[in-house]
Structure formats: structure tokens, C-alpha cells
Amino acid sequence: MPITRNKRTRPAALVLSLLLALVAAGCASQFPQLYPPNASTSQGAEVRTLYDIVFVLAVVIFLAVEGAIIYAVVRYRRKPDDADLPPQTHGNNLVEIIWTIIPTIIVVYLFVVSWQALNTVEAKSDHPGVRVKAIAERFAWSFAYLGDDGTTPLFTTDAQGHGVFGTMVVPVGEPIHVTLHSPDVIHAFYVPKFLFKRDVNPGPVENNFDFTVDAGDVGQTFRGQCAELCGAGHGGMTFEVKAVTRAEFDTWLKQQIDAAKKAPPASGSPPAGSPPGGSPPAAGPVIELAAQNLAFDKATLQAPADKPFQIHFVNKDNATQHNVQIKNPDGTVAFSGDLVTGPAEANYNAPALKAGSYPFSCVVHPAMTGTITVQ
């Protein structure tokens, strides 16, 4: 059956070429969004420069090749009087050699510039301003500030109010050395504004890298997130990096170290939660609360006013950390229990509270919330 569909197919060809043009135009109008954000670290700036080089080449190649496709589609439609075969070209060695060599040159160039950028990004300072060990445990981040030897922990952000849980405070303008530690599965340290991420591998060999926040970004807080699937809570495993001046940082660090010395983390922050292992049941009523599938089983709890009480907390989420943190109506922390990794139980001894309504949540999963009515 000879092909005689030319008339019917011509509109389709036009639509197709229009579409292709639209895609190209769409890309063009979105150029600003086709860039990653401006980097906030000197290492990220290198990445951004490299991205721009690759992007310009990519756009040029795309437009050239796509243009050739559209040209062929528009120009070489079969016409009704095309009875004879077109020239049967089988190839052209010269052309084929040219279009093998040119891409080779382009990719070798890209390889060289990306290798150079890599060396800058991976470079590590001999005398970093701050050494931090980022600990990624399902599904929360904590940050241990280390002494100059790189091993002695000065203090660790935790659920009991040391530092802000899940927030890393760093001074701007000097290299920060980060080692990455995971006690369970693989996570990844990812801060979009740094244009950088690195896997947190469990095991004896720990990844490390340096970053330097631009001095101009002082006072900013950068959103970070786990970027390697680590289980059900992966999407909520966020953290923040707060950039401050060196002076602010020193003051903050000293405060935190002093506070840690005053109240060792094991016994919890004021007022104290029960030590792990379970203390004998205290006086006062016992409230049952469980966490499962990243949610509390009860949204509301009742407690007696002006009387200490106990929360029997059951974490049913396998290999996942939860706790219970009760906040005063003014937003200050009234009680924060120790993190328990499920499946496990804990007895929290909560302090006496005045009558009123108190929100509680899991410090690791801010989306897990409820209310305690004290009366």
C-alpha cells in the first residue's frame, strides 16, 4: 500500500513543530529559574560558576540540535509529487569524523574545568575555625561541637535544650570542618543554598568536608535536609544552619558549654525527665501515650493541676527516635523527655503544671503534636 496520507498529516507536522518551538520558547522565558540559587558559601560559588559554564554549553547544543530537527521536520515533508526516491545517502566520512571530534573536545573541556572546580570544592583547611560533627540518626540531626583536636566534644545540641535541636550555628567567613556520623542507615547532609551535599555513611569511615559561609550572609538561616532515603521520616528530617559573626558565635558557644557543664545531658533539662532505663514509678497519676507511624496515638491528654505526673511513653516506630516535649502557653519548654529509639518505652516524670492547656510535640517530628489539658 503506497503512502498517500500527505494532506492529512501536514497539519500534524505543523503542530509538532509549533510545539517544539513552544518548548524552546518556554525554556527561554524561564532562564532565570533554570539556575540554582546564588550560593552562600565560597565552595558553592565554585559550583555555581561551573554550572553556568555547563548551562551555556547545554543551551547552545540544545538549540543547535533541536533547530536541526525542526528544520528537517519542516523542510523535508513528503510532497504529493514526490514519487521518486530522495537521494540515498549512506553516510559521509568527513562529516561523521567532524561530529565525533567536536563533542569529544567539548566533553574533554568540561571534564577539565569540572576537575579543577572539584579540587577547589574538596579542598580542606589545615586550621578550620570550627569543627562540627553532624550526627544523622533516624530522623533527626544533632551537632557536636568539637575541640581543636577534632575529637573532644565540647557540647552537643540535643532535645533537652542544648543549643536549638537540629540547628547548627556557625561563624561566617572562616572554614567550618564537618565530619558526618550516622549510627544507623545512610543519610545525606544537604543544604540547597550551599549547592552541596555529602552522604552520611554508617561505619568506621566518616565523610568530612569544609565550607565557608560568605561574610555577607551573616544573620541568615539556611534550610538543610536529609537527601538520602532513610525511612518513613525521611521527608521530615530537616535541619538549619544559622550564620552568625565570630563574636556572636564565641558568646553562644561559651553559653552552651557552660550550660552543658551545669546540667549534664543524661539527666535532661529543667525540669528533668526520667533517666533512661526507667526510674521507679513516681507519685501521681500515670498517663499512657504511644507513638506509631510518626504520630501520637492520642491528640489530647488530661492531667491534674499542681501535681507532678508521669507519662508512660511507648515508641512503636522501629529504629525511630521520638520523645515528648511539653511547652508552656508562652512557648517556653515546660518539660522535655529523653529521646527513645523504638521499639522501646520510657517513663517521663513531668513536673507539676498549673491549670491550663499545654501543647506537646515530639522534638524530632514537629508535625507530631497534641494538647494536654491540665485541670
Add this chain to the structure above:
Amino acid sequence: MATTALTPAATYRSALYEWVTTTDHKKIGILYLVNSFVFFFIGGILALGVRSQLAVPDNKLFSPDLYNQLFTMHASLMLFLFIIPILAGFANYVVPLQIGAPDMAFPRINALSFWMLPLAGIIMLAGFLVPGGAAAEGWTSYSPLAQAKYSGVGTDLWLVAVTLIGTSSILGSVNFLVTIFKMRAPGMTMFRLPILVWTALVTSVLVLMATPVLTSALIMLFIDRNYGGAFFDPANGGNAVLWQNIFRFYSHPAVYIMILIVMGIVSEVLPVFSRKPLFGYKAFVFATAGIGALGFSVWAHHMFTTGTVYLPFFSFMTFLIAVPTGVKMFNWIATLFRGQLTFATPLLFALGFLTMFLIGGINGAFSAAVPVDFALHDTYWVVAHLHYVLFGGSVFGVFAGVYYWFPKMSGRMLNETLGKIHFLLVFIGFNVTFFPMHLLGLEGMPRRIATYASTAGWNQLNLLATIGSLIIAASAVPFLWNVLISLRSGEPAGDDPWEGNTLEWATTSPPPPYNFDHLPEIRSERPVFDARHGRTGGHGGQS
């Protein structure tokens, strides 16, 4: 050489019995296609689940755990039970016809290869019924997340299913290689093989060499999970990144397993609908082999952020792959130049392939530049990239193949109008879904997160992507309707509706058992073209 006696079945058999027991490569090929499309639609429904969950921020439609199961099973079904098998299905149907063979070399092993697939699919999907649900670690199943203490029995089912699929692929690849090397018709020298056969050959080599490595990794993980092994769990002294190394040694060649035969399909469609031979046949063959060979030395470019691989080596090899891929792209475009293009649906899908694969190739180059990959890795940029390659590339090519060979398989033409509606819907829906994902990735949205905060700034683009996915879903309607009505009342196709080049168009539609009553003389890679025009139109290559 084993030949089967040409005696027809003596007794009447029901059609069902005939299809279940068949060893005819054409029927097995069609079984592969139908089976793959069943899993394509199941995988598509799972994808709609993923997109519904992400349509709005802070969505609680699915629990995070169920969400992880959805995207894990979506990827596993699409890769292991749709793309890889459907290409094996096309090769099964077309390769023996194109080389002038009566059947595959081992017809019964061929049937065995096929029947492992539905079994594996059932085992994999059974994960949704067991306590703890289906596998939820992503299709890459990274350890230690895939260890027993973090995941349920669904992961064991997943491991068993993928091992079965791998075995099926390995047996299939042995079958293809022996068929291609031993069953060719007289005159069909290696450099007269149609390009599809060449891509099937290279794909078979990749399957033969890469898939057993995956099998070994799956078995080691199974031992870790069930018998206290210590391969991949650092808690037992094992090495978490070791899994990635072994798995990726398979999974990068697997990318080419999923695209090379599609390139073969496109290389069949473009010459036929532009009435010209493929430009640079030999260069194309060497580019195919080159991509296959380089594909084995780039596995760690999926692992740039692990901090455990030697980055420049893998960066360089990855960049190098762009060269043979570029050669292919230029060959295709040069094939169109000075041709006489007829815009039937197969050509539309093939052109769609060219454009989408071009984008998928170029945005891949970003990740080959290691520092840029530090920014883009495991974000939605990568999701966009892989879908531009595997959907915009592979699936468009698959549809080109369906529209191209449906007349040969069924004896009836598909409806052109419905076909064009189908193409437009897929093309628009695909770009609306996946182009925004580039931007989401650049804005820092990691992949595989079950939900996101409304303050993250990702709301509009995610909603747009979800709308696009609904357009893709809608495109299934004209396609299925088209297949249904065309099977019943399509225009009769005749032997050679497209003025084809290769031997499958020299026999009836559908071909008889054992394919050919007589063969035209084979003096080039386009024997049917030569017979139609009474001349030898080969590229002059000799074996």
C-alpha cells in the same frame, strides 16, 4: 542446529491453551508486550498515587511509609517489569523475522524466560499484602535501610522477584545471542543486520555480563537479611557502600539495557518514514558497541556524593559516553535531512524520542560534572533527568514501535487520528509533568520525600507536575481505545503498509508459523527495499 518438525498440531486446542504453551517467538513476543503493558498501567497508577500525595504541601493522603512503598514499587515495576521486558518483547518478535530465521534458537527456554515475569510481578506486588507492606527502600534498595531491622518481609519478596526477573533476562540474552549469531538467513552478514538486531545484540551482551552481578548482590543482601550475613551492614562489620558498588555495576549498564533497543526501534522507523537509509550505518554500530563498553566503567557516577569513589575517573568516562551518544543523534538527524518525511504516528513518536532524549542527554551532562552533581544529586533534577531518558526516551520509542509493528502483529492498521491524539496528549502531559521537576531540583527539593512544607516554595511546580501526570493518564484512553477498535475493525494492513526495509515486511501480516515461505535475496541491510526498487541499496559494508 536444532530444527523443529513442521507438522501442525494434530488435535484442536483452545486459544488459551495455545497461548500458555506456545513456543512461537511471535506469540511469546506478544505475550511480553501485553504483560509489560499490564505492569505499565499498574506502575502508572502507583505513579498517580505518588503525584497525588505531592500535589499539595503537608499532604496526609498516604502515610510516609505507604508513600515509600508506592514510589519503590512504581520504579521497580516500570524498570524491571515494563521497560526491560517490553524491549525483550520487541526483540523477541522482530529479531528472528529481521534475520530471516524461523524462530529463536531455544524456543522452550524462550517461553520459560517469559513465564518467569508474571510470576515475579505477582511475588513483587504480593508485598502489599504482607505485614509491613511492600519494599519501601527505593528501587536501589540501599543497605543498611534494606536490612531486616529496618524493613519487612516485602523486601524479601522484592529480592526474590528481581532475582527471578534477572534469571529470565539472562536466559533471554543467551537465546538472543545464539539466535543472532547462528540463525541468520544466508546472505545476512553481520554488517547487513538491521540496526535493531545490532542493538539487541549489544543489549544481550550487557544483560549477560551485568545482570548476574545484580543477582549476586541480591543474594548477598538476602543472606544479610535472613541468615545473619555481614556483607552490607556496618553494624555487623560490613560495608554499606559495597552494596552501592555492586548494585551500580549492574544498574548503569541496565540504563543502556533500557535504551539501546529503543534506539534500534527509532533507527528502523526514521529511515522508513523518510525513505532514506540510516545515515552512517557502521558508525552507528560502533557507537552502540562503544556505549555498551563504556557503560561498564561509569557505575560510580551514581555515587559521587558517597565520598568513597575516585571521582575524576568516573567523571571522565561518563563524559566520554556523550560522544557515541552524540554520534547517534547526529546520524538520526542526518537521516531526516533531504528525506521525504511522512508524519505517520510512528514517526511522530520517533521525533518525540529525538527531542526528549536530547534533553535527557544534555541534562545528564550536568551531573557528570562532579561538583554540579554535588548540588543536583538526589534532587528532583535527577528525577527529571531519568524520566526524560526513560519516559521521553524509552517510552516514546516503545510507542513508536507499537504503532510501527502493530500492523505486522495483528494484520490491521491502528487508527491514525487516535494515534495522533495519543501522541499529543503524551507529549504535552510528559513535558508538563517532568520539566518543572528540573526547577524543583534546582530549588533544592530532595527526591523521595513523602511531603514538603508549604513554606518551602515548591507548591505551584508540584501542582503543575501533578496536572501533567493526569494528562499522561488521560492519554491511555485513546491508546487503549485505538488498540481495541483496530483489532476488531482496523483497516487491513497488507504485508508491507509502510514500505519497510527489513525482512519482516517480506512475509504476511501476521506472519505464518516459522515466518517465511521464501526469502528475498539479501544483499544489503535493506533487503525488502532492494526487492521493491530492484537495486542494491546497501551501505557497501561487508562482514
Add this chain to the structure above:
Amino acid sequence: MPQTAHDGALADLPRHGISNPILGMILFICSEVMFFAGLFAAYFNVRATAPIWPPSVAEVGPIAEHFDLHAEPWLAAVLTIILVSSSFTCQLGVWAIRRNDRRGLIRAIAVTLVMGVIFLIGQGYDYSQLGFGLSDGTFGTTFFTLTGFHGAHVLGGVIMLSVVLFRAMSGQFTARHHDAVEATSIYWHFVDVVWIALFSILYIIPTR
């Protein structure tokens, strides 16, 4: 006609190729090479990244006292000799049937089969004497996975040999038609080569 072509003398003669089943078997063995490559890669990786190999008592506890396979390689050495010899007897069977010597085939295959079974029994005895198990750290896991999968392949070979023996005794093979014998023999040689590699790596190459 099944015929494994050789270089040199045969290079100038017209080749008739390798029959489909035998070619299929060789390709399948190529994939088996890659399967074992994955296992060996895991072994070499854990071995290269371990501080000392085999792991010391200080590292993993008293179980490590059993890890020194080099001290008592004699049983494994005897098993190696048996398996290597069985490769020769298997090949004798192939040569016999190429001469159409059916009795020779039956005799050779029977001897090969017995040696294969002795190897399996010997390995089972060796397992029972080792004093450590599959779940005893990276050393136990890699050792038992490697040797266990090799053993499973030997078992597969033994089953194939049994089928060949049964068919040979029913007189199904001739000088012209004996693809199954050739294919089984190639498989058996492959299993043998893998064992030689395993024996060298696990028992002979010095540890550190």
C-alpha cells in the same frame, strides 16, 4: 557436528561453528563468571578494607581463633586434587564419545560423578570441622557464601552428570549427537576453575 574449534592448525580449515546448545552453555558460563565476580568483589572489598585479615581475636572475639584456614589446608587440598582429577576424567568421557566409545563414556562419567559426590561430602565434613559459621562476621559470611555457592554449582554439575550418565546408559549418545555431554563437560571444567581460584584465594594467598 559439534566440534570445538581450535586455533592454529584448524584456523585455515572451514569452520562449522559450535552447535546451539553448546554455544548457549558457554555464554551461560560467561554470565556465571560475572555472578562469581560479584561475590569475589565483595570478598576482596571486605578483605582490603579490614585492618587485618583474617580478623583478629581482639577485633571480633574468640571466634577468630578458627579463622586461620592456612594452618590446616590439607583436607581442602585433597578435595582440590579430587575435583581437578574429575575434570580430566570428564574430558576422557567426551573424547570417548567423540570416538563413539559408549562404554568409555559411561565409565568416565561414572568416575567423574563419584568424585563430584566425594567432593561435596568432603566439603560438608570440612564445614562441620571449621568451628565458625555463616553469621560470624565478614570472614564467616564471605567464606560460606563463596564456598557455598561453589558447592551449589558442584551439586548442579553432579545432577547434570547423573542425567548424562542415565542417558549414556540408555544409549542416547553417538559420536554425532552428544551435545549434552559436551555442554556438561564444559560446565564441569568451569566449576573446577572456580574452585581453583577459591582454593588459592582462601587457603594459599598469604594473609596480613
Add this chain to the structure above:
Amino acid sequence: MRFKHPRNAFAVGLLFVAIAVVYYLVSHDAGGTTTLFALGIAMGLAAYALVVGTPDDL
């Protein structure tokens, strides 16, 4: 495909052995080198078998 000396088909495998050597020299990664090296063996064997296995008249 006619090869005067089918053993030349083993050269296909040598390519991967060469890659394995280069890879080992730059990375000292034992696992990856093992797989690449084995790939050389398997590729060489497969190529040889396929070349020898094809009769002359094809």
C-alpha cells in the same frame, strides 16, 4: 564474521582488563577492579565463543 585467527576475539576482553588496570592504578579499589577484570575474562570468552561458533557461511 570471518576472523583468520578467532583467538583475536579475546582482544575484546583485553579492553576491559586494560580498564581494570587503569582503574586499579587510580583508585586502589579492590572490588571494582575484581568485577572489571572478571568482565574482561567473560567478554573475551563470549566473543571467542561467538566468533568460533559462527559457521563460515554466515
